[in-house]
Amino acid sequence: MHFRTNSSDGKRVSVAKFPKDGPPPITVKDLTMAYGTFVLMREINFTVNHGDIFIIMGGSGSGKSTLLRHMLGLIEPAKGEVWYGDFNFTKAEPLQREEMLRHFGVLYQGGALWSSMTLAENVGLPLGEFTDLSQAEIREVAALKLALVGLKGFEGYYPSQISGGMQKRAGLARAIALDPEILFFDEPSAGLDPISSRLLDDLILELRDNLGATIVVVTHELASIFSIGNNSVFLDAESRTMIAHGDPKDLLAHCTDHRVQTFLTRGGSEAEKSARTHG
């Protein structure tokens, strides 16, 4: 995956921001999240490798989305750092951060499409801001991105004119507008029916496989966790820290922590549930 940046002679060139032989694209070091004096999570440490689909999981209120907002710089950590490759994002100046953020794509829970713009304008905005493409070229690329998420022909629609699932897909089209190397998804399955949810999971896998993107997904949908995730961190609200880290399937098979097992088996195995009901 390549990005366009300005070279010294003023022409646009393509450079890899996170080369595969370089450091891991995302490293979270000793992160503490707090609201004022209330510590939400502490000592969060993990690494996301190239091509990972990394799941941030945990129960409701455990701070999954808050962790994502810390990783995106929307909230400042009380302690610790977030590194992208060899770039210390937490300690960076605002302009350097802005530059780095242009290499990310983010899909928010509700799509977060700009309601005053059509879908094509939503997707075209980052292209217009950060490339030298002409308006006609921007329209073409926007149409392509919308086609990639199954929204061909909806270019002129406003967000209010399409369904929630379509809004999410349009949000995804906007997130991949600049071909980012890292994609963040905040609860992509929330509010979707099982089929739409499955289609979105397939789309995430396609993006990883075909674009080579590293993907971070915040979710508590078990079906999604097991079908797309190959690495994960488990946040526990009670102990206020991460209590497991690794492939979700490995965690299910080998993790001995009952909190992780309870979560990954929807409250315990069928045998345990049966025993509880009748015992």
Next chain:
Amino acid sequence: MRGRGTVGLRKTPLSDRAPKNCATVHRVLYCAARMQAVKQSLRSGELSFARSDNSTLVIRLSGDWHLRHGLPEPELVTKQLDIAPKPTKLTFDAAGLHDWDSGLLTFLIGVSEICRTRKLPADWSPLPEGVRGLIQLAEAVPEKTGARHEASHTSFIETLGKEAISFAQGLDDFLRFLGEVTIAFGRLAVGKARFRRVDLMVVIQDCGADAFGIVTLVTFLVGVILAFEGAVQLQQFGASIFVADLVAIAMTRDMGAMMAAIIMAGRTGAAFAAQLGSMKVTQEIDALTTMGVSPLEFLVLPRVLALFLMIPLLCVYADCLGVAGGAFVSATMLHISLRTYLTETKNAITLTMIFGGIFKAAVYGIIISVAGCLRGFQCGNSSSAVGDAATKAVVTGIVYVIVACGIFAVVFNILGI
């Protein structure tokens, strides 16, 4: 077992309040109502207490326990537990219990709380299985320490202090935000700021042409009111013609700019706050930030610029409409011709007054738009927070406009304008 008293859920049956000396028809109706009440009493739940031995209190539940019949106080149980010899165990007798709903559960949860506080063992087994299951469910997850909001009384002085700190903090936020907007304007001046021109045009239309109707109505009426109040007084001295001076000077110096500002604070300032607040709730502002686009430049700059450009025009328009309102009153009430009125108006005002008013309006425009955008950015993450943001935008805008007006009055006086 010996009974210790019975408590009905309905404290005062309706039939008991019927008049005693009534006519025959009324008496028949009263008797019918009384019978109905007896039936209801049989159906509604009753609570009584007994001792199976000196150490065990039996809570006897009978009849139908429904929310609509009311709830007995759990303190009745406390009183029974305090009667000597004090029971060391508690049990229930639910043989006479018919139908029940959340009313019974609420009472029993209260009893359970009393038992827990007094460390009194209770035997719940005589209760129906459904009741036991629901009580178990309600108590399955223990109360989280520190989760409950403690009711606290705040003294007047404390409230006053908090409000003062909040006002100072609000002023600090406003000035900080104004500084950021100024920097963004600096970037705009050197061609580095990024926003869509179409957005600017839409906002210009919204706070310019679309506001003409309300500005016309309000400022014409302000002119009428000023002229009418002035005419009543000036007529007594035979100085009716000076109504034109009064209206013209008042409108051009202050009222034109002020009325345009107050209208725009209520109309456009609130709209800015609501728009940006909604965008915050739906994470549209986060989406801009994480795309590396400055929300301040993309969203705030076109709004501030549009109001800064449009409000002086609205001020001039308001001045004209105010004068027109004065002319209308003068022509209809004082019988002053339009030509005479306009000649007097022309003699009364100077270009300095007109441009002074326009300058004030431009400053008010910046204040209103910055207040609206700031409140939008400060909006919480709920739909009610959007409404609060709009309200705060209007209040902040109008308060700061009035403060600015006072400062202008002093400064213009010193400068002799």
